[in-house]
Amino acid sequence: MSEREVDMELVARVQRGDRRAFDLLVLKYQRKIMRLLSRMIREPADVEDVAQETFIKAYRALPQFRGDSAFYTWLYRVAINTARNWQAASNRRPQTVSSFENDDGETFNQIDSLTDESTPESLAVTRQIAQTVNDAINALPEDLRTAIVLREIEGMSYEDIATSMACPIGTVRSRIFRAREAIAERLRPVINNDRDHRW
Numbered sequence: 001m002s003e004r005e006v007d008m009e010l011v012a013r014v015q016r017g018d019r020r021a022f023d024l025l026v027l028k029y030q031r032k033i034m035r036l037l038s039r040m041i042r043e044p045a046d047v048e049d050v051a052q053e054t055f056i057k058a059y060r061a062l063p064q065f066r067g068d069s070a071f072y073t074w075l076y077r078v079a080i081n082t083a084r085n086w087q088a089a090s091n092r093r094p095q096t097v098s099s100f101e102n103d104d105g106e107t108f109n110q111i112d113s114l115t116d117e118s119t120p121e122s123l124a125v126t127r128q129i130a131q132t133v134n135d136a137i138n139a140l141p142e143d144l145r146t147a148i149v150l151r152e153i154e155g156m157s158y159e160d161i162a163t164s165m166a167c168p169i170g171t172v173r174s175r176i177f178r179a180r181e182a183i184a185e186r187l188r189p190v191i192n193n194d195r196d197h198r199w
Helices: 005-013 019-038 043-062 071-090 109-114 120-139 142-153 160-165 167-192
Strands: none
Touching: 005 019, 005 043, 005 071, 005 109, 019 043, 019 071, 019 142, 043 071, 071 160, 120 142, 120 167, 142 167, 160 167
């Protein structure tokens, strides 16, 4: 059974009144939703509140979920919309994170191949690269930042990102391209790459 099929079975159980099935969906996606929201919202307590609101909204809307997209794609869209509504209602600016999350191997593939972690110097370079990438991501406009996080950190397909962000797939491709260009521009001085390098 694929992940999507497992999710659809759990959704069907929730739609039949099985609340424990929704608990399983929350357990499965809570960490990913929190990670996504932490890229959009400044305070950890607010991230928790918006995540909780996301799951409440998802639970209430689940009876109308038809399965036209994968459950996680739909859930990410609920989370993104909930965060945007929260920001608009509270007039807050998007998150600026001080460190790049790579505890789960969530890093751009090129970074892994650039350094040898066997020396203090290379560890310092790795940290500098990670910080530069993090700063570059956080400096992006929200639409570019969301698209690149969903693609590179969450590993979502272009189709799923388009669904989550409620925009055409061409727009997603453009946003990801522009985000990668901006990140590469910030990385060039750090890794001494030439101007034609693409990752």
